[in-house]
Amino acid sequence: MTSAPGLWAITRRSLVKDLRLEWRSKDAINSMLFFALLVVVIFSFGFDPTAEESRKIAGGLLWVAILFATVVALNQTWTRELRNQVLDAYRLSPAPPQALFLSKTVGNFLFVSILEVLMVPLFVVFYNLRSVGPVWQLLVVGLLATWALVVNGTFFAALSIRTRSREIMLPLILFPISIPALLAMVDATTSILTGDNSPVFWIRLLAVYDLVFTSVSLLLFETVLNAE
């Protein structure tokens, strides 16, 4: 065996390259941040609840808002690669395709997390939110839920590259499959905020969802990458 770089090394290098490019151009991050802010404000105009009601619906509103912002972020996942025919080079290289997928997914995860760091405090402010349950549980839900959206989102973004009306195709195929994860993240958040139910089942479901779809995506990504 030659000293070919391992999966993690390539993933890390790919990710660092992506982050550096994003930082230099700042185009995607800036517009996404503003879009996230807009979504929160518009939702707040649309739904103007009392403190007690807000705890019940904030979970749903927050995750729907994050979902829309995520789709905007995901849509540009592969555009840079497409523009510069990087995908062809990647197909020819001996690097494992899983590394490319992982680096893109982790990159998206970081982007969406930054959006959430902006959106969540805004929601807390606009809705005067206070959690009955422990906040660390909310963090766990946040991590699992974000990964759930991002892992399938990155994969389906690759699927929708070769379609007409690419921008609508991604949410169209992503949303139905994400429904159980959405149900879980919303109900878990609501359970923790209101303290009415235990979020444990939902957290477990999210973990199972993440495991299953990360595996399936890793397994099938090479097939999609090579499809031309």
Place this chain on the structure above:
Amino acid sequence: MKTLFKLLSVVTLLLLGYGFCQAMYIAPREATMGDVQRIFYYHLPSAWIAFLLFFVNFLASSWYLFRRSTGADALALASAEVGVSFCTIVLITGPLWARPVWGIWWTWDARLTSTLVLWLIYVSYLILRHYATGGQVPVLAATLGIFGFVDVPIVYMAIRWFRTQHPQPVIGGGQGSGLDHRMWVAVLWNLAAFLLLAIQFVWIRYRQALASHALEEAHAQASLEYETGDAR
């Protein structure tokens, strides 16, 4: 083959007719719900058949990724289409049953909601097939088909838990809500009839998908010969 198919069509029609008689007249009237309950004899078999067809789609998609056989891709498309049509029936007959019995159209009942999600997943599959371009559509569709079916148990678990947390009336009676023997007979006759109908639809659609593929190749071949001045 053609005569066999015609014979099968006759059998299917006869079975459908008999199934209708069973459902409408022979099966006893339900005690609490009255005749509306007879919707059940069309509702339940359609649900089972839709699910079976989506499973076939999963198998065909997997086989396609494994062997890249055109037949597998054709079967995947056919089973998804017919599955969606049966699934649509489940989603329409369900509320039509719920409304007179419980006064509301939709109750987020576990089975019906899972069916809705299933319908959404496979409609998105069909839309991807329709709007994707290029020669690799079957591969992309096959991966989506696999993702979709893998999601099914998770959907089921999620919605069932959601229902236990927020209970509401169950459409179609609970598990083993005492189905009279004669009712089961009606269910089975209609299941047989609609299953045969589904098989025939899938068979026709499958042949059409194969033919369409052959036509595309023939067109490509013809334009190639035209360009090389080789028209024969």
Place this chain on the structure above:
Amino acid sequence: MNIVNGNAYLYAAYAVVWIVHCTYALTLVNRGKRMKREMEELHRQ
């Protein structure tokens, strides 16, 4: 619950089932005819 009303829903449900299946059968027939025409055109060329 009104028995008469209930029956209206029953007939509607059965009608829907038949309409959906007939519509699908029609699309199959139409596609078949279209493809037959295409094949004949191709043969003529």
